[in-house]
Amino acid sequence: MSIGFDAQVIVVGGGPAGASTAWHLARAGVDVLVLDRARFPRDKTCAECLSPESARLLDAMGALDALSAVGAKLRGMVVRAPSGDEIRGGFVAAHGWRAPRDWGLAVSRRVLDATLVARARAVGARVREGARVADVVRDAAGRVCGVRVLDASGATTELRARIVVGADGLRSVIVRRLGLARVRAWPRRLALVAHWRGVDGITDHGEMHVERDGFVGIADIGDGVTNTSMVVPAREAQRISGDPASYLASWIRGRAHLAPRFAAAERVDTVRVTGPFASASRRGWAPGAALVGDAADFFDPFTGEGVFAALRGGEILAPFVAESCALPAARADRALAGYETARRRAFGGKWAVERIIGAVVDVPPLMNRAAHTLSRRRDLADLLVGVAGDFVPPSAVLNARYVWRVFVK
Template sequence: MGKSVVNAGHDDADVIVVGAGPAGSSAAYHCASAGLDVLLLDKASFPRDKICGDGLTPRAVKELVAMGVPLRESDGWIRNKGLRVVGGGHRLELPWPELSSYPSYGLARTRMSLDHALVEHARAAGAKLLERTNVTGPVLDERTGRVVGVTARPVDDDGRRSGDEITYRAPVVIAADGVSARLATGLGLAKRDDRPMGVAVRTYFRTPRDQDPWMESHLELWDGAPGRSNLMPGYGWIFSLGDGTANVGLGSVSSTAAATKVDYKDLFGKWMANAPAEWEFTPDNQIGPVRGAALPMGFNRGPLYGRGLMLAGDSAGMVSPFNGEGIAYGLQAGRFAADAVVQAASRGSAAGRERALGTYATRMKDDLGGYYTLGRYFVKIIEHPQIMRLCTRYGLPRPLLMRFTLKLLSDCYEPRGGDVVDRVISGLTKIVPAA
C-alpha cells in the first residue's frame, strides 16, 4: 500500500488528501500521526472563510479531543451548555445530555479560525500542505482504471491559474473537496436526487450577547410579529462566538435535491427585521454580507470507497438531515478513512489492501446509515412550515418528547445502553434500512 508496495519509487506520498476542511485535515492528521507520508492539497490559502453556522455539537467536540486539538478559551473557543429552542410561543433551554460517549458541552468558533487551526494541527503531525493548489481531476491507471493520483495546477489568491498543471501520485486518494466533489464527478459519481438537500445563509453581527452560553435555535421564522404575520419556511440560529460577535443564519431543507426557488437572503432580511431586540442585530452592527451555501445530506453521493478513491465530508453528502451539522461527520469520516488507509498499508497483497480500504464505507454506513434514513423521514415531515408550527406548538411543552428530540437532532445518544430515550433512538436506527 505504501511506497514500498505499490508503484515503488514513483509515488509522491502514501496518501493524497484533497481539501483541507475538517474532513481533510482530520484524515491528514490521523494518517500522518500513524507515520504515513501525507500530501494535503487545497485551492485556497489559510486562513480562509467558509459558509457555516460555526457551532459544534458534543459529537464534534469528541472528534477534536480524539485529535488532541487544544480547546482552550484563549485559543478562540467558546463553550456552550446546550440548545435554547424558540418556537410555538415557547422558549426552552435544553442542556446537552450527560453521556459516557460524548462530552456534555458544545463549542463555537468561526470556520476561518477553526479550519486554520485544524490544518496547522495536521501539518504539525507531519502532513505536507500545499496551498493554492487547485485539483483538476483524478489520475487513473490505464490498465485497471484505479485512481492513482490527481492532476492539479497552482493558482493565485484569486483562484486564477498561476502555473503549469502538475501530477501527484499516491496509492489512495481521499476526496474531501466539498460540495463541488470534483474528483467524484470526474469519475461519474453523480449525486442522488432522492437524498435531502439543504441551503443555509449566514452573516455576523456585533452583539452585547456574544458570551451567551446557549446555542439558540428558532424553529419558526415570521416576516412580522410572531403569530400575527406569515410563517416563512426554514429555521434560524444564533451562535455566540465570545469575541464580540455572533453567527446568525437560517437554513431550509428539502427532501429531494430539487432546486429551491426561495430567496433566502430576502428571507433573512425579514427575519432580522423582527429579531429579538436584546441581540442588537441592526444594519450598523452587521459584519460582512449575507452569504449562502448548499448542504448535501444523508450520503447523497457514493460509493464512499471504490477504485482507490475515498469520499469524505460534503463530497459524500455527510451533512445530517436533522440539524445541518457537517463538521462532526467530516471529522469522523477523516478518522475512519485514515484507519482504513493505515491498515491497508500493512497488508501484503492487493486483495488484502482492498479489503482494508473497503472497511471505511462499511464503518460509516454501519454508524450513520440508519440515523440518516431517520433523518430523511424527519425532513419529509418538517419541510412544510405548517407542520413545523404544529410540532413546535404542541411538542415543545412536553419534557420527555423534547429530551428525545434533542438527542435525536444532535445525534448525541448512547449507542449501547443508556436510558429509555437512548435505547429507543438506537433501536430505530437499527430497524430502518441504512442510507
C-alpha cells in the same frame, strides 16, 4: 515517500474532514500529502457549531484547549416552531448519557480549520496550500493512482499516490470525477451565512427558529460575534442572487420575535450563500480512492453536525486507508470496501434522525405538534438534543414509544 509515488496518500481538501484524516494517518506512520485550493486561515460558509462529542476528537488531536479558549461554549439548544412554542434541551440531563464535555463549541471556521491543519502538520502530514485539484489520475486498469493539480498559471502537474481521499466538500471534484455524485430530489435548500455584533439576547444555548418559509440558526462563536445561518428553499435562488444581504435583512425584519434583537446589531462581513444541499455519493469509495466528510454525504444543515461527522469520518477512514497502503491493489480495494460498512454503521442511525427531522421541519403542522409536546416534556427534548449532539444513541428516539409520546400521546 513511497518509491514511484509523491505520497502514500493524497488528501484533497484541508477542512475538518481532510485534516482529521491526515492527522490520523500521519500518526499511524503513513506518508500523507494534503492539497487545498485555499490558503489558511480562510473563511468558510458554515453554522460553526460543534457537538459535545466533538470534544473527544479535538482533544485527541491536541486542538481542544486552543479552540475552547477562543470559541463559545454551548450548553444546549432552543428550537422555536412556527407556532411560537419553544423546545429547550440541555447537554447535561437526567437521561444518563454524558458527552466527553458538558458543552458544545461554536468557533469561527477561520480559526478551526487553520488550527486543525496545523495539528496535522505537527504530526508529520505535508500540506500544500493554493493547490487546485482538477481531476484524478488512473492507471491502465482504471484504478485511481493520483490527481492532476492546476497551479496559478494554469499549468498541470500530476501527483501520484497509492490512495486518494476526497475531502473536498459539498461540490467535490473527486466525487464528480469518480462518477459517484448523486443529488437527492429533496430537500433542496440554500443557506445564507453572516456574522453580526450586538445581537440582543444571546445566551449559552444555540438557537433554531423555524418558520413556514425556512429557518435560521443563531449562535455565539466568541469575541462578541454571532453566527446567523438562514436556510430557505432553493426556489428562492433568483431573489437571493441579486442582493443576498438585503434578502437576509428583510427576512429577519419580517419576524417579530427576531427583528428587535437585530435592530442595533452590525453585520461585520459579507453574506455568503451556499447550496443546494441534499447531495451525496453513491458510496464512500472507488478503486484507489475514498470519500469523507461532506464529499461523502451531506443532507441538511438543521442539526448542524457536519463538523462532527467530518472529524469522526476521518477517524473511521484512516485505519482502512492505512491498511490499503500496505496491500496489493486488489486486496487494498477490499479494505476500502470495509470502510463503507463501518461508515454506515457509525452514521446510519443519525442519518435516519436527520431525515425525519428534515421532514418534520418541512411540514409546519408536524413541527408545531412536535414543539407543543417537547416544550412541555423536557425529558423528551433532552433526548433529542443529545442525539443531535452525538452523545445519545439515535435508538433513543428511533423507536415507536418515543414517536408516540411526541406526536400522539
